[in-house]
Amino acid sequence: MATRSKTASAKGRDLDATTLRASLLETYSVNDAMNQLLLQHLDPRAWRAELPGTKRGGRTIGAIFAHLHNSRLVWIKNSASHLKCPAPLDPFRCTIQQAAAAHKQSAAQCLRMLTDALSGGAARRVTKFSRGSWVPVWPAGGTMFAYIFSHEAHHRGQIIMLAHQLGYRLPAAAWGGIWQWNKLWKEAGFATRPR
Numbered sequence: 001m002a003t004r005s006k007t008a009s010a011k012g013r014d015l016d017a018t019t020l021r022a023s024l025l026e027t028y029s030v031n032d033a034m035n036q037l038l039l040q041h042l043d044p045r046a047w048r049a050e051l052p053g054t055k056r057g058g059r060t061i062g063a064i065f066a067h068l069h070n071s072r073l074v075w076i077k078n079s080a081s082h083l084k085c086p087a088p089l090d091p092f093r094c095t096i097q098q099a100a101a102a103h104k105q106s107a108a109q110c111l112r113m114l115t116d117a118l119s120g121g122a123a124r125r126v127t128k129f130s131r132g133s134w135v136p137v138w139p140a141g142g143t144m145f146a147y148i149f150s151h152e153a154h155h156r157g158q159i160i161m162l163a164h165q166l167g168y169r170l171p172a173a174a175w176g177g178i179w180q181w182n183k184l185w186k187e188a189g190f191a192t193r194p195r
Helices: 002-041 060-077 094-115 141-164 180-190
Strands: none
Touching: 002 060, 002 094, 002 141, 002 180, 060 094, 060 141, 094 141
């Protein structure tokens, strides 16, 4: 009886792990859709605008989008070197259209990296997460996903705030659209809603 209970319990955990993995990958899949919403609705005048009174400069919205893309490249290069890295973005020269295209490419490669990292199979190639040479290497897995998603969400908040402070407030379709997860899931073609 105890053996049967352990087996049933293990199957339940496997199903839960499979569902969790799928949920994390779906969440990352719509992550770039959130970025694309901001890029689509951003007033082009806000792209290179700098906040008045900032003595040290700070990143423009364009530079933040370049930073997001270029950070993905560091993660791919250091953690999944078998995947092809898209070209980096110049934070001072890239256009909104270049950033949108580059984000689609790096998001696809990050999704491939996360899919492998979260697979847990013997053939898994992504076993470590390196955020750069200045910080410790972590095992690839759930924390890797959480770090990547948190980093992007943090900068999305900055972008929305900067656009507002610069006088180029994003429409509700953008700032509110990133919170319409059911709609994002449906637009991504997932059979389920967020789970």
